[in-house]
Amino acid sequence: AQSVTQLGSHVSVSEGALVLLRCNYSSSVPPYLFWYVQYPNQGLQLLLKYTTGATLVKGINGFEAEFKKSETSFHLTKPSAHMSDAAEYFCAVSAPYSGAGSYQLTFGKGTKLSVIP
Amino acid sequence: DAGVIQSPRHEVTEMGQEVTLRCKPISGHDYLFWYRQTMMRGLELLIYFNNNVPIDDSGMPEDRFSAKMPNASFSTLKIQPSEPRDSAVYFCASSPYRADNSPLHFGNGTRLTVT
Numbered sequence: 059a060q061s062v063t064q065l066g067s068h069v070s071v072s073e074g075a076l077v078l079l080r081c082n083y084s085s086s087v088p089p090y091l092f093w094y095v096q097y098p099n100q101g102l103q104l105l106l107k108y109t110t111g112a113t114l115v116k117g118i119n120g121f122e123a124e125f126k127k128s129e130t131s132f133h134l135t136k137p138s139a140h141m142s143d144a145a146e147y148f149c150a151v152s153a154p155y156s157g158a159g160s161y162q163l164t165f166g167k168g169t170k171l172s173v174i175p
Numbered sequence: 176d177a178g179v180i181q182s183p184r185h186e187v188t189e190m191g192q193e194v195t196l197r198c199k200p201i202s203g204h205d206y207l208f209w210y211r212q213t214m215m216r217g218l219e220l221l222i223y224f225n226n227n228v229p230i231d232d233s234g235m236p237e238d239r240f241s242a243k244m245p246n247a248s249f250s251t252l253k254i255q256p257s258e259p260r261d262s263a264v265y266f267c268a269s270s271p272y273r274a275d276n277s278p279l280h281f282g283n284g285t286r287l288t289v290t
Binding site for chain 2: 090092100101102103104107109152165166167168
């Protein structure tokens with residue numbers, strides 16, 4: 059079984075400030091990790107993902123996330139917030155398919171990011 | 176690529192009525208997922224299909240919910256009879272292969288309101 063915890067259901071930052079959205083996971087096997095973004099009245103779209111290899115992952119719109127196994131974290135960052143970054147962000151964890159059992163992708167509850175001009 | 180297409184975008188119905196939500200996945204995607212999003216419970220997986228076959232429907236809340244995928248380009252989620260607690264945004268998503276490391280492609284959702 060796996061789970062995702064996103065700290066802070068709502069985060070506000072000033073335009074130009076650092077964006078930091080926190081995600082911690084639990085998984086009994088090495089996980090795949092994702093960040094999705096949801097703009098108002100739209101579906102979720104992938105920002106970035108970690109599967110294997112380099113632990114610092116770069117995504118779209120200047121976002122990046124670092125997989126830290128020792129901290130079971132996958133925090134999302136962006137050096138300078140834009141007004142257009144205002145949206146809800148979801149962290150998700152998936153277990154590699156072992157050939158048995160069902161699909162296992164678990165989403166966090168989401169963090170709504172507000173950007174203050 | 177038109178993306179995942181859902182219809183209708185909004186649905187308002189009275190308790191007890193039948194509701195049918197529709198989804199057209201991205202062509203060539205073998206996996207189709209139905210999710211429900213509410214403030215209280217977040218995103219919940221209801222059911223998913225592989226090559227038009229339902230694989231796991233353990234997330235379907237009750238027998239009032241049913242889903243079908245008669246062909247590779249169309250799926251429906253039906254609620255009969257509907258209840259106010261079914262009010263939510265329902266998303267359809269598709270993926271080209273088993274989505275352990277493959278991202279999901281979401282539609283824009285159907286906002287269902289049951290009065």
